[in-house]
Amino acid sequence: MSGASFILAINLFLSGLLAGAFMMIAVYDARRISARWLVVSNLLCMAYLVVEFGIPAFDNARLPVVLAFALFLAATMAYNFGLARKYEVALAWVPMAMFFVGASVFLYFAQELPRQSTVRMMAYQGPYAAMQLVAACIIWASRQRLELIDRLLMGTLVGSAAQFAAKPFLAHALGGWGSAPQEYLQTAYAMASQSLGTVFAMAVAVLTLVVLVRDVMADANARSEIDALSRLFNRNGFMTHADQALREAARRGLPVSLAIADLDHFKEINDGFGHAAGDRVIETFGGLLARSAGRGHVVGRIGGEEFAILMPQVNLGRARLFAESVRGAFSDRPVEGLPAAHRCTASFGIAEMLPQERLGDLMRRADEALYTAKKAGRDQVRISPTPLTVLTGGTSSDAGVNLNGRG
Secondary structure, eight states: OOHHHHHHHHHHHHHHHHHHHHHHHHHHOTTOHHHHHHHHHHHHHHHHHHHHHHGGGOSSOHHHHHHHHHHHHHHHHHHHHHHHHHHTOOOOHHHHHHHHHHHHHHHHHHTTSOTTOHHHHHHHHHHHHHHHHHHHHHHHHOOSOOOHHHHHHHHHHHHHHHHHHHHHHHHHHTTOSOSSGGGGGGSHHHHHHHHHHHHHHHHHHHHHHHHHHHHHHHHHHHHHTBOTTTSSBOHHHHHHHHHHHHHHHHHHTOOEEEEEEEETTHHHHHHHHOHHHHHHHHHHHHHHHHHHOOTTOEEEEOSSSEEEEEEETOOHHHHHHHHHHHHHHHHTOOOTTSOTTOOOOEEEEEEEOOTTOOHHHHHHHHHHHHHHHHHTTSSSEEEOOOHHHHHTTOOGGGGGOBSSSOO
16 A cells, blocks of 8 residues: 555545544534534545545546545535534525536546646646635634634635645646556655645644534533523623623723612512412513613523623613613513513612722622612612712711612
C-alpha cells in the first residue's frame, strides 16, 4: 500500500468517527438540523474514499473518476447546507444543484484534455475550492455574533479553498499526478495532496464539531436556567444574568433598579382552587412580566410565588411606574380556572442601586420594601430608601412610603 493509499484509509476511518460524532449531536438535540447535514456530508465523504480506492481496478476509469468527484463535491455541498442552517443563512438549492451538475459534466468532458493539463486539473479541484469559499461566506454573512472559534473556522475554510486552488500547480511542481487515473495513488503528488487535504479537512471538521458542541452546551445551560412553569429565569439564572447586567451598568455608569414582586394570598388560591389553578396564576403573571419588561431587563421567578425584575438604565421613578402598570394590569386580568369575579393581585418592593452596592444588598433592600407593602395591606408598591436618603443618613422609615395611596 502506498503512502497516499494509507492516508486515504485513515481518512475513511476518521470520516466514520466524525459521522458518528455529528450523529450523536443530532440525536441529543433533534432540533439541530445542521448536525444531520454534517452526518450526510461525512457519509458522502466515506463513499468518495471507497470509490477513490477502487479506481485502480478499472480499465477505463473515466466514470469512476467522475463519480468520486461528484461524491466529494456533494459532501462539500451537504456541509455547506449544514453550516447555513447553523448560522441561519439562506442557501439557494437551485444554483447549488446547477453548479453540481455543471461541474460534473465539465469534468467528464475535461478528461478528453491531456492528463497534465492545468485546465483538466482545475476542473477537478476548482469546484472544491469554490464550495469552501461559499462555506466561509456563509459564516461571514451570518447575523449571529461571531466568536473567536467561528472566525477560526472561517479562516480555515479560506485556507482550505486556497489549497484546493493551488493543487494543480503543486502537481506540476511534483512531476504530475500520474499518466493515468489508476496511477494517481502511486505519485508523490498524491502523497502531498492527500496529506495537505487531510490537515485542512480535519481542522475544518474539528472546528465545526467544537462550534456545534459549544452551541449544544449553551442551549443546555440556558434550559437549566429557565423555570419550566413561568418560562422566566429561575433563581440561579436570574442571579447569573442580573450580576452580568449590573457589571455592565457599572462600567457604563448607568442607573439600575430592581423590583421584587410577590403574589398575594397565593396559598389560599392553591388551597381553594387547586394547584393547577395556582400554576395558571404563575403562568399568567410570568407572561405579563415578560411582555412588560424592556430590552435588557432580567426577569426571573426566584421563589415559589416571588419574582424579580432587574432594570438597567431605569431609575427609581421609572421603576415605580413599571411596577404600578404591572400591578394594575394583573389585578384587572382574569385567570383561567378561577371564578370570573376573582381577581389576583401582587405586591411590589423597589430599590435603586447604590454606589458600590452588590446584587445581594440590592435584593435585600427591595425585599424589605416588599415586606412593607405586604404588611400594609398588599396590592401596592413600596420603595426602599432613596439613594439620597441613605447617603445623607436618613431613617429607614422612608421604606414605608406608599406610592399608590392604598396604605
